[in-house]
Amino acid sequence: MNLTLKIWRQKNANTKGKVVTYQVSDISPDMSFLEMMDVLNEQLIDKGDEPVAFDHDCREGICGSCNLQINGEPHGPDRGVTTCQLHMRRFKDGDTIVIEPFRAKAFPIIKDLVVDRSSFDRIQQAGGYISVNTSGNTQDANSIPIEKENADMSFYAATCIGCGACVAACKNASAMLFTSAKVSQFSLLPQGEVEADRRVLQMVEQMDKEGFGNCTNTGACEIECPKGISLENIARMNREYLKASVK
Numbered sequence: 001m002n003l004t005l006k007i008w009r010q011k012n013a014n015t016k017g018k019v020v021t022y023q024v025s026d027i028s029p030d031m032s033f034l035e036m037m038d039v040l041n042e043q044l045i046d047k048g049d050e051p052v053a054f055d056h057d058c059r060e061g062i063c064g065s066c067n068l069q070i071n072g073e074p075h076g077p078d079r080g081v082t083t084c085q086l087h088m089r090r091f092k093d094g095d096t097i098v099i100e101p102f103r104a105k106a107f108p109i110i111k112d113l114v115v116d117r118s119s120f121d122r123i124q125q126a127g128g129y130i131s132v133n134t135s136g137n138t139q140d141a142n143s144i145p146i147e148k149e150n151a152d153m154s155f156y157a158a159t160c161i162g163c164g165a166c167v168a169a170c171k172n173a174s175a176m177l178f179t180s181a182k183v184s185q186f187s188l189l190p191q192g193e194v195e196a197d198r199r200v201l202q203m204v205e206q207m208d209k210e211g212f213g214n215c216t217n218t219g220a221c222e223i224e225c226p227k228g229i230s231l232e233n234i235a236r237m238n239r240e241y242l243k244a245s246v247k
Contacts, residue, residue, distance in 0.1 A: 001025075001026075001027040001028070001029060001088060001091070001092075001093045001095075002023070002024070002025045002026075002027070002093060002094060003023070003024050003025075003027055003036075003091065003093075003094070003095055003096070003097060004021060004022075004023060004094075004095070004096040004097070005021070005022045005023075005024060005040065005096075005097050005099060006019050006020075006021050006096060006097070006098045006099065007019065007020055007021075007022060007052055007099045007100075007112070007113070008020075008099065008100045008101060008112065008113060009052070009112055010101075010109050010111060010112055011111065012109075012110070012111055013108050013109055013110065017109070019098075022040055022044075024036065024039060024040050024043070027039065027088055028088065029087070029088050029089035030087065030088070030089065031087065031088045032059070032084055032085065032086065032087055032088070033068070033070070033076060033083050033084070033086040033087070033088065034054075034056055034059060034066060034083060034084050036088055037052065037054060040052065052112050052113065053110075053111040053112035053113060053114050054066070054068065054112065054113040054114060055067060055113070055114050055115075056083075056084060058084075059084040060084070060085075061081060061082045061084060061085045061161075061226065062161065063161065064082065064161030064162050064163030064164075064226075065163070066082050066083040066084040066163075067083065067101075067102050067115065067117070067163050067164050067165065067168070068083045068099055068100070068101070068102075068113055069099070069100040069101065069102055069103065069168055070083070070086070070097060070098070070099055071097060071098050072098070073169075073224065074102065074163075074164075074165035074168040074169050074224045075163070075165055075224065075226055076090065077090050078090055079223070080226055080227075080228060081226055082161075082163060082226045085226075099113065100113070101113045101114065101115045102115050102164050102165075102167065102168035103168060103173070104164075104167045104168065104173035104212070105173060105211045105212075106119040106167070106173065106175070106210045106211045106212050107119070107164060107167065107168075107173075115164075117162070117164050119175075119210040119211075119212070120162045120164065120175070120178060122206055122210065123175065123178070123179055123182070123203055123206045123207050123210065124162075124182055124203075125206075126202040126203045126205070126206035127183075127195065127198060127199035127200070127201075127202040127203040127206075128182045128183075128186070128199070128203065129195075130186060130191050130192055130194065130195060131194055131195060144190055144191070146189060146190065150188045150189070151188075151189070153184070153188050154184065154185050154186075154188040154189050155185075156229075156230070157180075157181045157182075157184035157185040157188070157229065157233055158181075158185040159227045159229070160177075160178060160181035160182065160185075160225075160227060160229050161226070161227060162178060163226060164178070165221075165224045165225055165226060166178055166221035166222075166224065166225055166229070167212065167221075168224070169220040169221050169223070169224035170213065170215075170218065170220055170221050171216070171218060171220070172213030172214055172215070172216060173212055173213045174212055174213045174214060174215045174216075174221070175207050175210070175212040176207075176212075176214075176215035176221070176234050176237070177221040177222065177225065177229055177231070177233065177234060179203055179204065179207050179237065180233035180234045180236065180237035181229050181233050182203065183199060183200050183203060183233070183236070183237045183240060184233040184236050184237065186199060187199075187200070187236065187237075187240050188236075196240065196244070197243075197244035197247060198244075200237060200240040200241050200244050201241065201244050201245070204237070204241055215234060217231070217234075219231060
């Protein structure tokens with residue numbers, strides 16, 4: 001496959017960026033998208049040019065760091081996969097592919113395609129945890145009876161990898177899906193009841209401080225989420241927030 005790549009290049013957060021066009025050839029349809037980017041960077045390095053900076057780590061769809069906007073879609077044209085799981089067979093010989101970083105005020109660009117998603121970390125730190133008594137009389141979690149439906153919903157919410165696709169897909173750059181998933185995974189379990197009110201109030205407050213937009217229930221976040229996190233979590237978080245606010 002021979003492809004034309006239009007890639008956003010930006011030296012740092014304070015420098016004006018631009019789209020630069022590259023040509024890559026002999027790309028195997030069995031390559032992952034990131035392997036194709038590796039081929040491009042090898043070509044750039046061989047020519048003495050600076051390689052394109054992009055985030056990646058596990059390349060197994062687990063860490064969520066490979067956040068790229070591909071032809072206007074977070075993680076590209078596939079559904080239920082991260083960028084590292086996207087394969088070049090989804091494209092055709094001669095295609096032009098536009099590759100950009102996730103665009104959001106709360107995700108400032110570090111360099112090229114790399115964005116700073118530490119705002120997610122700060123939301124998590126605001127309340128995404130439970131208190132654990134480690135004084136020697138802890139109760140085994142497996143001995144606490146939990147309804148299977150609640151346990152399943154909690155596990156589904158916990159599959160959120162914090163990649164930021166929900167923010168990139170939202171016209172308002174809202175982080176409601178991410179925040180609600182982190183609230184839900186605890187609010188559905190008895191271990192999370194102790195900090196329940198404080199958790200939701202503090203996490204929503206931190207989300208607003210970070211500059212994320214408001215949710216208007218468009219649903220693009222759920223569609224683009226590589227883990228299929230449901231909008232039901234947003235409804236649950238809204239209920240938890242209202243309940244905590246009136247106490």
